[in-house]
Structure formats: C-alpha cells, structure tokens
Amino acid sequence: MSMPFSHFLPVPQLSRTSPLASQNCIVPFRYPQAPKLAPSRPTSESQGLSGSGKPSTLLGRSSLTPNIGSDQLGVAKSELYGARRRDVKFGRVRLRAVVSEERAVEREGNGKVGGRDGEDCYDAIVIGSGIGGLVAATQLAVKGAKVLVLEKYVIPGGSSGFYERDGYTFDVGSSVMFGFSDKGNLNLITQALAAVGCKMEVIPDPTTVHFHLPSDLSVRVHREYSDFLRELTGRFPHEKEGILKFYGICWKIFNSLNSLELKSLEEPIYLFGQFFQKPIECLTLAYYLPQNAGAIARKYIKDLELLSFIDAECFIVSTVNALQTPMINASMVLCDRHFGGINYPVGGVGGIAKSLANGLVEQGSDIQYRANVTNIILENGKAVGVRLSDGRKFFAKTIISNATRWDTFGKLLKGENLPKEEREFQTRYVKAPSFLSIHMGVKAEVLPQDTDCHHFVLEDTWSRLEEPYGSIFLSIPTILDPSLAPEGHHILHIFTTSSIEEWQGLPQKEYEEKKQLVADEIIRRLETKLFPGLKSSIAFMEVGTPKTHRRYLARDEGTYGPMPRNVPKGLLGMPFNTTSIDSLYCVGDSCFPGQGVIAVAFSGVMCAHRVAADIGLEKKSPILDNALLGVLGWLRSLA
Numbered sequence: 074m075s076m077p078f079s080h081f082l083p084v085p086q087l088s089r090t091s092p093l094a095s096q097n098c099i100v101p102f103r104y105p106q107a108p109k110l111a112p113s114r115p116t117s118e119s120q121g122l123s124g125s126g127k128p129s130t131l132l133g134r135s136s137l138t139p140n141i142g143s144d145q146l147g148v149a150k151s152e153l154y155g156a157r158r159r160d161v162k163f164g165r166v167r168l169r170a171v172v173s174e175e176r177a178v179e180r181e182g183n184g185k186v187g188g189r190d191g192e193d194c195y196d197a198i199v200i201g202s203g204i205g206g207l208v209a210a211t212q213l214a215v216k217g218a219k220v221l222v223l224e225k226y227v228i229p230g231g232s233s234g235f236y237e238r239d240g241y242t243f244d245v246g247s248s249v250m251f252g253f254s255d256k257g258n259l260n261l262i263t264q265a266l267a268a269v270g271c272k273m274e275v276i277p278d279p280t281t282v283h284f285h286l287p288s289d290l291s292v293r294v295h296r297e298y299s300d301f302l303r304e305l306t307g308r309f310p311h312e313k314e315g316i317l318k319f320y321g322i323c324w325k326i327f328n329s330l331n332s333l334e335l336k337s338l339e340e341p342i343y344l345f346g347q348f349f350q351k352p353i354e355c356l357t358l359a360y361y362l363p364q365n366a367g368a369i370a371r372k373y374i375k376d377l378e379l380l381s382f383i384d385a386e387c388f389i390v391s392t393v394n395a396l397q398t399p400m401i402n403a404s405m406v407l408c409d410r411h412f413g414g415i416n417y418p419v420g421g422v423g424g425i426a427k428s429l430a431n432g433l434v435e436q437g438s439d440i441q442y443r444a445n446v447t448n449i450i451l452e453n454g455k456a457v458g459v460r461l462s463d464g465r466k467f468f469a470k471t472i473i474s475n476a477t478r479w480d481t482f483g484k485l486l487k488g489e490n491l492p493k494e495e496r497e498f499q500t501r502y503v504k505a506p507s508f509l510s511i512h513m514g515v516k517a518e519v520l521p522q523d524t525d526c527h528h529f530v531l532e533d534t535w536s537r538l539e540e541p542y543g544s545i546f547l548s549i550p551t552i553l554d555p556s557l558a559p560e561g562h563h564i565l566h567i568f569t570t571s572s573i574e575e576w577q578g579l580p581q582k583e584y585e586e587k588k589q590l591v592a593d594e595i596i597r598r599l600e601t602k603l604f605p606g607l608k609s610s611i612a613f614m615e616v617g618t619p620k621t622h623r624r625y626l627a628r629d630e631g632t633y634g635p636m637p638r639n640v641p642k643g644l645l646g647m648p649f650n651t652t653s654i655d656s657l658y659c660v661g662d663s664c665f666p667g668q669g670v671i672a673v674a675f676s677g678v679m680c681a682h683r684v685a686a687d688i689g690l691e692k693k694s695p696i697l698d699n700a701l702l703g704v705l706g707w708l709r710s711l712a
C-alpha cells in the first residue's frame with residue numbers, strides 16, 4: 074500500500090496527537106545550570122526583556138524578510154521596536170524569524186545589497202541549517218556574533234529534520250541520538266541546546282541497538298555496559314579477554330575525550346592549553362588519532378565472527394567496516410551509549426533543530442528558509458558573501474558552509490580551481506552511497522511485546538554487510554514515544570544503503586515500480602526475520618530513494634557522508650573547518666570528525682571557536698595560528 078511519493082514535504086495538517094504540536098519541545102526555556110559550550114554573554118542584546126519591559130534581543134539587529142510562503146504557513150506578527158517578529162507556523166509548531174521592514178534586504182539592482190555596508194554586514198553567514206550549521210551559528214551568536222543562517226528548505230535540521238503525515242511525525246534520518254545525556258563533556262547536543270537556553274525532555278533508550286546477524290547471532294547492546302559485556306562474552310566466552318581489552322581501549326580513549334574542554338583543534342592557544350592541563354589525555358588521543366578500530370581489535374581478538382560483529386558495530390556509525398573506522402570515532406560511540414546512554418527527545422529528533430533555530434533568533438541572529446545559496450562570492454580570493462537563486466546577495470566577514478565539501482567546492486564555488494587541499498581530500502575520501510528509506514505506519518499489534526527500538530538486520534552472510542541493500546537499519550521511535558503516531562499504531566523507519574546511479578534516468582512509472590519492488594523485498598525480509606504479518610499491518614508507507622535525499626537534503630548524489638577511499642590513517646586525513654579560501658569555513662560531516670549528529674555538532678563547536686577567534690571574539694595569536702595550521706597541513710599530508 075505505497076502512497077504517492079512526496080517525501081519530506083512539510084504539510085500544514087498536524088494531528089492533535091502530534092507531540093511536535095506541543096509547545097513543550099519548541100519553546101526554549103531557560104536552562105537552570107551554566108551551559109558548558111560557549112555560554113551566552115549577558116549583553117544588553119541577549120538578556121531577553123530589557124528594563125523597559127521590551128524584548129532587547131531585537132535591538133540593533135539586522136533583520137530579514139522571511140522567505141517563507143504564507144500560502145503554506147500561518148504567520149503571526151507583533152510590532153517590536155519598529156521590527157516585526159514573525160512567528161512562522163508549521164502546523165502548530167512555531168519557528169521564529171525576525172523581520173524588519175526598514176532593513177529589508179534589497180534586491181540586486183535596487184540600490185543597497187543586504188548586509189554590505191557597515192551596520193548590516195554580518196559576522197558570519199551560515200549556508201545550511203543541518204545540526205552542524207546550527208551549532209556553529211548558535212555558538213557564534215552566544216559569543217556575541219551577528220549571524221545569518223540561510224536554509225534552502227522550509228524548516229531547519231537537514232538530515233535531522235522531521236516531517237508529518239496522517240498523524241505520524243517521522244524523523245527524516247537517524248533516531249539514535251548520542252551526546253544527549255546530562256553528564257560529562259561529550260553530551261554535545263545537550264550542551265548546544267543549553268547554550269541558547271533550551272532543554273528538551275528525553276526518554277532513555279534501554280537498548281542502543283538489537284543486532285540480528287548471520288548464524289542467528291543476536292546481540293542486544295544494553296544501556297548498562299556490564300549487561301552488554303555479559304551478553305557478548307556469553308556468546309564468545311573464549312574471547313572474553315580480547316573483548317575486555319578492545320572495549321577497554323575504547324574506554325581509555327573515551328575517558329580522555331570526556332576529560333577535555335572541547336573547542337577548535339585548529340586554535341593553538343586552546344590546543345596548547347589542553348596539552349598543558351591534560352598531557353596524558355592529549356597524548357593518548359594523539360596516539361590513537363591515526364589508528365583504526367579494526368586493526369586494534371585484531372590485536373586482541375582472533376574469532377572471525379566476533380571481528381565481523383565489530384565490523385557491524387562500526388558500520389552503523391561510519392558506513393564502512395572496522396578496518397576503515399577511526400578508533401577515536403569508534404570509541405566515542407561504543408562508550409557514549411553506555412556512559413550517557415542513548416536518549417530520544419520527546420516529540421522527535423526534529424525538535425532539536427527547531428529549538429536551536431529558535432534559540433538562534435532569541436540571541437538576536439537570523440535564519441531564513443527557502444534561501445537557496447547558489448554561489449559563494451569571492452573578492453580577491455576572499456569569501457565575502459553569497460548569492461541566492463532569487464538574485465539576492467548577502468555579505469559577511471566570514472562564510473560557513475554546512476553543505477558537503479563536494480557541494481561547496483563543486484557547486485557553490487563552481488568555476489574556481491579546486492584548491493590543492495580539496496583535491497587531496499577527494500583523493501582520500503569518496504562520497505558514501507546514499508540510502509533508500511521507508512517511513513511506515515503499522516498497526517501496533519504486529520510488534521511482539523518487548524520489541525526493541527532500534528534493530529540492525531543482516532541475515533545470511535557477512536559479505537553483504539557493506540553491499541547495497543545488504544544490511545537493514547530499523548528504528549521504531551514510537552516504542553519510546555508513542556505520541557509520534559496515531560493511537561494503536563507504530564512508526565517503522567527502515568533504511569538501507571543504495572546508490573543514486575541505479576535510480577537515475579528511469580521514466581516515472583518505472584521509478585515508482587522499482588521503489589515498490591525494492592520496498593516489498595525489504596518488507597519481506599523483515600517479515601521473515603522479525604515481524605510476521607508485517608505487510609498486512611501497514612497503514613501508511615512512503616519510500617525515499619537517493620534521488621529524494623539529494624533533492625531534499627541538498628547533498629551531492631544524496632550521499633550519507635564521506636567515507637575513506639582506502640584504509641585511512643584514522644582521523645589524520647580529515648580536514649578541520651578552515652579552508653584554503655580566506656574567510657571560508659566548512660562545517661558538517663565532511664569535516665573532522667565525520668558522519669554522525671554528535672560528530673557534526675562537534676564540528677560546529679570547533680568551527681564557531683575558530684571563526685570567533687578570527688573575527689576577534691576569542692583570543693588569537695596570528696604567529697601561533699600560522700605555525701599550527703602549517704603543522705596540521707603537514708600531518709594531513711601524511712594520511
């Protein structure tokens with residue numbers, strides 16, 4: 074019962090049951106504790122109500138005409154200081170954009186161009202509102218910068234967005250949230266929200282993932298580390314020592330990471346400061362930086378099935394096997410799931426981006442939707458602004474691209490010679506395939522009691538792990554938050570790797586038929602392995618292909634992210650945020666440390682710190698900068 078396909082388009086109708094309709098996860102409330110990441114400076118512009126009782130967040134801010142059609146959206150306006158705050162509604166969900174008519178951006182050829190002359194010039198323009206872009210933007214805003222985020226789509230979040238259909242609230246991408254706990258230094262999502270005064274209610278997930286693997290190997294990754302160890306060593310008693318050693322090294326790395334204050338590794342004052350304060354931890358990280366999980370696992374573990382299990386563990390977070398997965402990244406996820414645990418935001422993953430976007434506006438910065446950047450404007454080799462598909466131009470001291478590096482250098486800087494550093498990046502990393510996703514609503518009774526929330530299915534042979542359609546990811550977020558679906562129903566979000574080549578050039582009818590065929594086969598496999606009767610229980614279904622993901626996520630070939638072409642030297646070859654173009658920075662999953670929501674959040678934190686130093690909001694030493702950037706460039710050349 075496949076429905077006509079119109080994936081990801083937000084629709085105005087919103088079920089009364091939808092938690093996104095509740096103000097709960099949308100309206101940021103003041104976070105009671107001091108946030109760790111870039112705490113907001115209490116300036117006259119960031120304190121909310123001024124002494125006169127008027128909202129001071131809008132004072133002195135440049136504001137923009139929201140680029141969102143009121144045909145789809147309900148719009149509420151209120152007069153504030155000659156500026157108008159426009160609360161843009163998606164269903165009953167409000168996203169705030171700040172509107173100031175006297176400062177409305179003028180079109181090309183109509184005199185002033187937005188943000189060019191002095192007062193209106195932004196400190197930073199962020200292209201794209203994925204989690205990477207939003208974290209960079211909010212972190213900069215709370216440091217006092219004036220930021221403009223330009224998002225092509227109609228809501229924020231990119232891969233971490235949401236959409237609504239027939240009373241279901243679907244997460245566009247993964248529902249497995251790392252970094253969302255209330256402890257340690259690595260809860261970067263919690264901290265990013267806290268920095269703009271937001272906190273979301275979360276539901277602890279008792280099992281990160283339930284693996285269903287060849288030879289009926291079934292492993293539940295329990296929240297409690299000791300329970301997970303018991304289950305794994307129970308299946309591989311002869312490898313108990315190897316298991317303890319491998320996961321033990323993961324913990325050593327995780328604890329080192331968790332002890333640091335996380336900021337830009339491209340900023341020498343901070344980096345040397347960390348080495349001075351935590352020499353053992355920094356040296357531990359430096360030692361493991363060029364290493365991969367598979368090679369370390371092989372030092373301690375000989376059982377091939379167990380090594381394949383570790384491949385599957387790594388594949389989930391890197392779309393490649395353990396031999397190609399950086400040890401730091403593996404350690405991060407293999408331990409955070411037990412340390413802080415996996416926690417699901419009430420109302421769905423989309424609430425994170427919405428809260429960050431609202432928080433950004435609360436800080437006096439701006440976000441525009443349906444703002445499709447087509448060019449980065451260079452002057453004398455320096456990035457100075459952007460041009461949109463509708464002809465508008467905006468200018469800023471710095472430009473931050475949350476588009477992938479392939480899109481940034483291949484499309485937004487089209488016509489420019491590809492810088493040497495980017496050529497090297499592209500020789501080391503290729504675009505990971507895209508994926509096929511099925512968003513489904515099913516009758517609740519088809520799921521057995523105690524079904525886990527997340528599953529990874531690879532039935533017959535390990536060799537299919539990395540093949541297209543070989544492994545199936547399945548999340549059932551309604552196990553944790555039933556309000557995401559109409560009563561008596563569950564959401565099944567299924568995805569599997571798939572390349573764009575096989576979907577291109579098909580006539581519409583064949584394209585639709587192929588989607589149905591591939592979806593039917595995946596449903597058949599899940600029916601056999603997990604849920605007998607699945608097909609007949611389907612109440613709603615939509616299938617997205619790599620073409621869909623390319624279109625709605627604006628990612629070249631719909632790629633899931635970068636993956637190493639060969640065996641990488643751990644994270645050594647991954648570029649940070651600065652680029653070879655003056656004042657142009659990248660953020661997101663084609664920057665250190667790579668794919669993953671928490672990974673791009675870290676990339677956002679690093680980027681904001683480096684940009685803040687470059688525009689004078691953080692300490693900076695030009696001499697040390699040059700020295701460190703030289704060393705980092707040299708280290709990358711070794712990768």
Ligand SMILES: NC(=O)c1ccc[n+]([C@@H]2O[C@H](COP(=O)([O-])OP(=O)(O)OC[C@H]3O[C@@H](n4cnc5c(N)ncnc54)[C@H](O)[C@@H]3O)[C@@H](O)[C@H]2O)c1
Nearest residue numbers: 201203204205225231232246247446476627661662668669
């Ligand atoms: N692919 C998935 O299904 C999925 C799901 C969940 C999480 N994730 C994780 O999220 C990570 C990606 O996060 P991210 O922050 O790097 O980016 P993202 O791809 O999530 O977001 C990028 C945003 O930039 C916008 N954009 C791109 N080009 C633009 C342009 N020219 N003009 C205006 N806007 C533009 C896109 O519309 C999108 O909203 C992935 O690595 C992945 O691990 C992915």
Ligand SMILES: CC(C)=CCC/C(C)=C/C=C/C(C)=C/C=C/C(C)=C/C=C/C=C(C)/C=C/C=C(C)/C=C/C=C(\C)CCC=C(C)C
Nearest residue numbers: 247249358359390402405527528546547548666668669672
């Ligand atoms: C030389 C230099 C520069 C230096 C020296 C030394 C040092 C100091 C160093 C440092 C370092 C650092 C800090 C680092 C950091 C890192 C980090 C933070 C990282 C992170 C990572 C993360 C990640 C990777 C994540 C990922 C995740 C993911 C991807 C997820 C996914 C999920 C999914 C897909 C879901 C599944 C589902 C189912 C099963 C259903």
